[in-house]
Amino acid sequence: MKNKLFYIPLTLIIFMVGSCTFFDLELTKDPNELAPENANPxxxxxxxxxxFKDFLNxxxxxxxxxxxxxxxEATRMINVWGGTYENAYTPxxxxxxxxxxxxGLLMDAHTFIPVYEANEWYLHSGIAKVLQAYVLATLVDFFGDVPFAESFDASNLNPVADNQSTIYNLAITYLDEAIADLQKESKAVPSNDLFYNGDASKWITLANTLKLKLYLNLRLIDKTNSTNQINALxxxxxxxxxxxxxxxxxxSTTEVNxxxxxxxxxxxxxxxxxxYMSNYFMWTLYGEKNNIDPRIRYYFYRQTLTSSTNFQELPCYGTTAxxxxxxEMPYCTLSDGYWGRDHLDxxxxxxxxxRRTLYGIYPAGGNFDNNNGISGNSGDGLQxxxxxxxxxxxFVKFMLAEASLTLGTTGDTKTWLMEAVQNSIETVMDxxxxxxxxxYIPTNAMITAxxxxxxxxxxxxxxxQERxxxxTKEYYIALFGNGVEAYNLVRRTTFPSNLQPAxxxxxxxxxxxxxxPAICVNLNSSIHQKTTFATQVFWDTNAAGIIQ
Incomplete structure (x- = not known):
């Protein structure tokens, strides 16, 4: 790994942190923790x-x-237990x-962005605003109304949830502000930028790309504005x-500290x-098309090359779907050792x-599947x-293909699609x-087919809709490892239409x-727990019940 990971114990506030968590107002600062004025920005x-990385994974x-x-889990890339959706998750x-x-991130951004700006550390402030925008939008995508405006007022222990669209617009504003900051001359460069090594131009490119992502989500509620904004991008x-x-x-391969x-x-x-890998997702690569997906040996590693006929190993063996x-829906197991589980089993x-199929070399850094069929261990693959x-x-090209088809934005839909698929295959193989x-490397003939x-x-x-x-199906396949975009994609398009039922x-x-989360509703009287998983986020205007 090209960088060291610094874990700094930052207690950036004493009283209220985040939106729904609070601390005893009578407590004094822990002398072993850093206050904002003492923290290295x-x-x-x-x-x-x-x-940010831990928020994702x-x-x-x-x-x-x-x-x-x-x-x-929701999009059937990996298995989720529970039997029903209501039983699958607890707060x-x-x-x-x-x-x-x-x-963590939002509190640090709230506290230190003004510090960065005051000292003209514009590269720092720009990066922080990009990360802040991503997290805010993702909180809306996953939870709907969430607190923000009142979240950092230490005197308010029960901040109200903000309107979802307001937060989405704020995220776009932060991206625009980030671009403006990143275009300025900065008096400091981050000593350890874990993503782009302090390259402001790449952070600007990312900010523009994230705007594309957000405007694509918004296409269902404001087609005209999404079209204009995406065309401008x-x-x-x-x-x-x-x-x-x-x-x-x-x-990296670092195991400790x-x-x-x-x-x-x-x-x-x-x-x-x-x-457990999802039987459906493995089948999508292995059996749904006439041609096996060239990425399958990179995505999955089989610990056995045969499917079990042992009821003790595979309880569903011998039962009917x-x-x-x-x-055509896969059930229980696939052939040739692709060993997973059905949705909500x-x-x-x-x-x-x-015996279960493991994550492969992409993106987990595990094994390439070379038909060994032996158990995975800590020294395997990329370790x-x-x-x-x-x-x-x-991902960008898939989004542009979707925008071209549904909004009529600039560019040829099929060209975007085919370039996206080819680019995904090349990226995974590389x-x-x-x-x-x-x-076992896919041949040019296999890729072409x-x-x-x-x-x-x-x-x-x-x-x-058929197009x-x-x-959607090709973007879905390319998204392996990225549940955020997969979850948004499925709700935005309602496809794939043949997702495996529970x-x-x-x-x-x-x-x-x-x-x-429990930490939110248990500590904030302004926010009440939802009574159903059916509550749709503001940009999801597709029919209720259309996704199973």
């Missing part, structure tokens, strides 16, 4: 970046609950992301379109698998930790030196090139938004 930015083995995990599961946002021509501009967090390996690797390669499953855990995939050039076995099939699917679509589903036909409401 440069190190604070480093801590904001660490909190929390490495704490006792509470592995970043927003990417929740989004991947405490969301405490970690809430705390990292409010007690296209004319500006400053999106992520090069590998070194991609917004990634790069993990701190453990800097990809959490997916830590959670699944050290002592056997903890996660539920009546509400369509004939809440059966007990059999002795299969050394955890994976990446957190936040925004890539292929990441795994050092470990990929030449015998896959691309030709996608092209044919698009050409054969007879209306906009949108082709774009095993129980009466599984309750799909999570159109998530329930509030």
């Amino acid at each position: 440069d190190y604070v930015l480093n801590q904001m970046q660490i909190d 929390n490495p704490d083995p006792s509470n592995w609950n970043g927003v990417n995990k929740f989004g991947m 405490t599961e969301f405490d970690a992301v809430w705390t990292l946002a409010y007690e 296209i004319a500006l021509n400053n999106f992520i379109d090069e590998p070194d501009e991609e917004f990634l967090f790069r993990y 701190p453990d800097s390996r990809n959490p997916h690797f830590i959670y699944n390669y050290l002592n056997g698998a903890n996660d 539920p009546n509400h499953y369509s004939p 809440d059966d007990g855990i059999p002795p299969d930790t050394r 955890g030196a994976g990446i957190e995939v936040i925004m890539t050039q292929s 990441f795994g090139s050092a470990q990929a076995d030449p015998l 896959y691309l030709d099939e996608v092209s044919t699917l698009y050409d054969n679509a007879t209306n906009e 949108l589903e082709v774009i 095993l129980l036909e009466a599984a309750g409401n799909f999570c159109r938004s998530f329930i509030y």
Whole structure:
């Protein structure tokens, strides 16, 4: 890893932190913790970046609950237990992301952005505003109305939730402010920028790309404004379109002080698998098309090459699929050792930790699947030196394809689509090139066959909705590892239309938004817990119940 990770114990306020957490007003400062006036502003930015990464993918083995995990579960990239949606999640599961946002990054940004601006550390302030905007928008995407305006007033222990659209607009404003700051001459450069090594131009490119993402989400409620704003961004021509501009967090092989390996690797390669891959998502790459997806050996590593016929290992073996499953829907297991679980399967855990399919080399830093069929361990593959995939050039092209189709924005829809798919394949293969076995690297003919099939699917679509589903399915596949964008994509488009249903036909409401964290509703009398997962965020105007 090219950088050291600084964990600075910053207690930036005494009384109220975040939006729903408060501390005893009679307590004095812990002398072992830093007050704002004593904290190094440069190190604070480093801590904001660490909190941001943990907000996405929390490495704490006792509470592995970043927003990417929740989004991947909802969209069937990985399995989620529970039987029903209401049983799948408890409020405490969301405490970690809430705390990292409010007690961590947002509080640090609120406290130190004025410090950066006063000292003309514009690169620091610009970076902080980009991260602040991303987190605010994501909180809305996942929870709906959330507090912000009153969140940092130490005299107010019960800040009210702000209107979602107000916060979204504020996030866009912060991105514009960030761009303005990043264009100024800065008197300081971050000593340890974990993403772009202090390159202001790349942070500007990211800010423009995030504006594209937000305006695309808003297309359902304000088509005209989204069209105009996205066209203006296209004319500006400053999106992520090069590998070194991609917004990634790069993990390392460091095991202690701190453990800097990809959490997916830590959670699944050290002592056997903890996660189950989704049977549906593996089938999407392995069996849905005529051609196997070229990325499959990079996404997944099989610990066995055969599917079990042992009821003790695979409790669903020999049983029939539920009546509400369509004939083509995968059930129980796939062939050739692709060993996962069905959506919301809440059966007990059999002795299969050394049999389940694992995360592969991309993005977790695990093994390339070279047909060995042996158990994964801590010394395998990239040994955890994976990446957190936040925004890539292929994601941009998929978004532009969707915008072109649904809004009529500048550019040819199919060209954007095909470039996006090819770019995704190239990115994944390049990441795994050092470990990929030449015998199993997809050939040019295999890649061309896959691309030709996608092209044919698009050409054969007879209306906009069918074409949108082709774009959505390919974007969905490319998003492996990024639950934030997958969750938004599925709600924004209502596709893929063939998402695997829960095993129980009466599984309750799909999570159109998530329930509030316990740390919020238990400590803030202004916010009341939701009574249903069916509550839609403000930009999601699609029909109720359309996603199962």
